[in-house]
Amino acid sequence: MNESHDKRSTSTVSSTPPEGADVEDLGHDVSDTFYTSQRKGSHVFRVRLDATGFTLQRESPAGTIIKEQQVRILDIVGARCMRPKKSRRLAMSGACACSSGNPNSPAISASGDHRGTATTPSKCSISSRNDPAVGDGDVSAYLYVFAYVLKKRSLRTELHRERTVLTLRFRSFDTFEDNMREADRWYRALRWQLHRTMEEIFVAPTSDERRRRVLVLLNPKSGSGNAREVFNMHVTPVLNEAEVPYDLYVTKHSNFAIEFMSTRVLDAWCCVIAVGGDGLFHEIVNGLLQREDWAHVLPHLALGIIPCGSGNGLARSIAHCYNEPYFSKPVLGAALTVISGRSSPMDVVRVQLQSRSVYSFLSIGWGFISDVDIESERIRMLGYQRFTVWTLYRLANLRTYNGKISYLLRDQDSPEPGRSSGGYGGQYRLQSSRSCNTHIDKLTANPSLHHSSTEYLPQEFADVISLETSINQSFRSRCDSWLSGGSRRSFYYSISESIYHSLADESEFSGLAAASLENRQQNFGPSSELPDLSEPLLKEDGWMVEEGEFVMMHAVYQTHLGIDCHFAPKAQMNDGTIYLILIRGGISRPHLLSFLYNMSSGTHLPEVNNEYVKVLPVRAFRLEPHDNHGIITVDGERVEFGPLQAEVLPGIARVMVPK
Numbered sequence: 001m002n003e004s005h006d007k008r009s010t011s012t013v014s015s016t017p018p019e020g021a022d023v024e025d026l027g028h029d030v031s032d033t034f035y036t037s038q039r040k041g042s043h044v045f046r047v048r049l050d051a052t053g054f055t056l057q058r059e060s061p062a063g064t065i066i067k068e069q070q071v072r073i074l075d076i077v078g079a080r081c082m083r084p085k086k087s088r089r090l091a092m093s094g095a096c097a098c099s100s101g102n103p104n105s106p107a108i109s110a111s112g113d114h115r116g117t118a119t120t121p122s123k124c125s126i127s128s129r130n131d132p133a134v135g136d137g138d139v140s141a142y143l144y145v146f147a148y149v150l151k152k153r154s155l156r157t158e159l160h161r162e163r164t165v166l167t168l169r170f171r172s173f174d175t176f177e178d179n180m181r182e183a184d185r186w187y188r189a190l191r192w193q194l195h196r197t198m199e200e201i202f203v204a205p206t207s208d209e210r211r212r213r214v215l216v217l218l219n220p221k222s223g224s225g226n227a228r229e230v231f232n233m234h235v236t237p238v239l240n241e242a243e244v245p246y247d248l249y250v251t252k253h254s255n256f257a258i259e260f261m262s263t264r265v266l267d268a269w270c271c272v273i274a275v276g277g278d279g280l281f282h283e284i285v286n287g288l289l290q291r292e293d294w295a296h297v298l299p300h301l302a303l304g305i306i307p308c309g310s311g312n313g314l315a316r317s318i319a320h321c322y323n324e325p326y327f328s329k330p331v332l333g334a335a336l337t338v339i340s341g342r343s344s345p346m347d348v349v350r351v352q353l354q355s356r357s358v359y360s361f362l363s364i365g366w367g368f369i370s371d372v373d374i375e376s377e378r379i380r381m382l383g384y385q386r387f388t389v390w391t392l393y394r395l396a397n398l399r400t401y402n403g404k405i406s407y408l409l410r411d412q413d414s415p416e417p418g419r420s421s422g423g424y425g426g427q428y429r430l431q432s433s434r435s436c437n438t439h440i441d442k443l444t445a446n447p448s449l450h451h452s453s454t455e456y457l458p459q460e461f462a463d464v465i466s467l468e469t470s471i472n473q474s475f476r477s478r479c480d481s482w483l484s485g486g487s488r489r490s491f492y493y494s495i496s497e498s499i500y501h502s503l504a505d506e507s508e509f510s511g512l513a514a515a516s517l518e519n520r521q522q523n524f525g526p527s528s529e530l531p532d533l534s535e536p537l538l539k540e541d542g543w544m545v546e547e548g549e550f551v552m553m554h555a556v557y558q559t560h561l562g563i564d565c566h567f568a569p570k571a572q573m574n575d576g577t578i579y580l581i582l583i584r585g586g587i588s589r590p591h592l593l594s595f596l597y598n599m600s601s602g603t604h605l606p607e608v609n610n611e612y613v614k615v616l617p618v619r620a621f622r623l624e625p626h627d628n629h630g631i632i633t634v635d636g637e638r639v640e641f642g643p644l645q646a647e648v649l650p651g652i653a654r655v656m657v658p659k
């Protein structure tokens, strides 16, 4: 839908409050009369903006409402108020009945009343006034409202989001400044309504404070290697429409995100977005949990993901849990999610390996699925198809592994509910850890390095783009888009307007960061509630055991392992549960094939556990392989082979979710 409406008369500031609005909201509702002029004739619209969004009511000549449309506030990402660029088309349109200077225009009588109003002009009105490139006698001001509304092409197809631009043209007054002031009033009312849908961490509390920015980490090697293009083409436009300022860092090597998140001063950012796959997100989580101040940072820094990897389990799981369409435009859906200003607590699992601990948000695997995940790396060029091809190969060459799996059922499934051992009350002690004695110390010792603006950031990370989504600079260069009104044809300015910070010498930091990682103690983050990996697990404490030959063990805490793998349908992001799925050796190939085939629809798990397939909702488990070789993965990344134990840390991270 692309709507363009001319304003014919100035009228109300606020009227009847929407249901549920409190008294404080009333001053932010705006409404007015607009009209559209089409070949078939003119139509009069009552347009109202309130907490629910825009309501457009078409009136008959008699004043009765004959049609009503809504653009929901939940679908709106942002708006701009602007002056038209000099163009023949607009010069012609300026000659219509209610343009300024027309003695019959209601604008004439109304303009005087408004000239003296004390409204502060917005950035856009000031800059446009001085813009020599505009102005050909048309004194209109335009408000463009960007929304992504849910649509269905046909009964059979999935819902998808379609970009919609609602255009309101203000031309009741004699001067552009007055019209712009009116457009700006609507713009401000909309910003206010949008902000009130956001959580506190996404909004700067006062105008004096620096606006909190978004940190973007992009892995140029993820998936089929086109994350940069995907970000430039599909994500920056949405961030710009939403006026979300961001700093983009392109990862330079494996572990870059761990170093970044564990060593940087993060105060400037309200959230961090991984543009890549689950591996990049895994590094971000682990970097954060390697910080001494992790307990302070985690609740105040929401994490988001733009799916550009080959698996994309987390992005798919988030969309699934919030009924957000995924398949038609996964990147657009994720971009809308990261600007939504909403977040949800997310469980993280602490994994104790023999030599170190890691943190996991998706899965821990041993056997079939991990083999496919890692071994199929050699056919990475096939993208997501690599998993299907290697699954068939592994099925034909089926392996089994010998080992012991001990587990603690989650409390409601436990035979001894309420026992005290391992009671996770959500209170985690700060692990006594050695200080990160190199880079963090260097930063904290020098207060000038704490400045959050990119130009002052310590110059360790190369390939930095900082882009302030200024309305004046950025939107100006794509004026053409609104003229067309063609949402799908809109042109966006390119990333070339970004500022690149090329770093001459990063060798010093590389050395420091490597030493910092090396020196950092492995037992960081929340402390473990489990016995040490070398200690026995006692039946009296509730530990239960499965032992023997296994085709695989996969522990999962999100619904999806990949876009097409609905592995743990009952999982929720914050249910404090690890779904431990075991397949025993001896399973027939047809049975296994049926299990694997049905994973895409989530119908692969038995209602009741059977001899070969078991689903165990647990809060902790230990894996002790009896073989001395094999593949173990955490979040799809290979880790050292050997015993490990895992425990869920309910809701310790925050993940960005759709509105």
Ligand SMILES: Nc1ncnc2c1ncn2[C@@H]1O[C@H](COP(=O)(O)OP(=O)(O)OP(=O)(O)O)[C@@H](O)[C@H]1O
Binding pocket: 219, 220, 221, 222, 223, 224, 251, 252, 253, 254, 255, 256, 275, 276, 277, 278, 279, 280, 281, 283, 308, 309, 310, 311, 312, 313, 636, 637
């Ligand atoms: N610049 C880089 N060059 C090489 N490797 C990198 C770089 N940046 C990050 N990496 C590594 O790439 C690994 C995989 O990245 P990522 O998860 O983004 O993509 P993917 O593996 O294709 O996706 P998925 O994990 O969803 O399957 C990460 O574990 C990270 O360590």
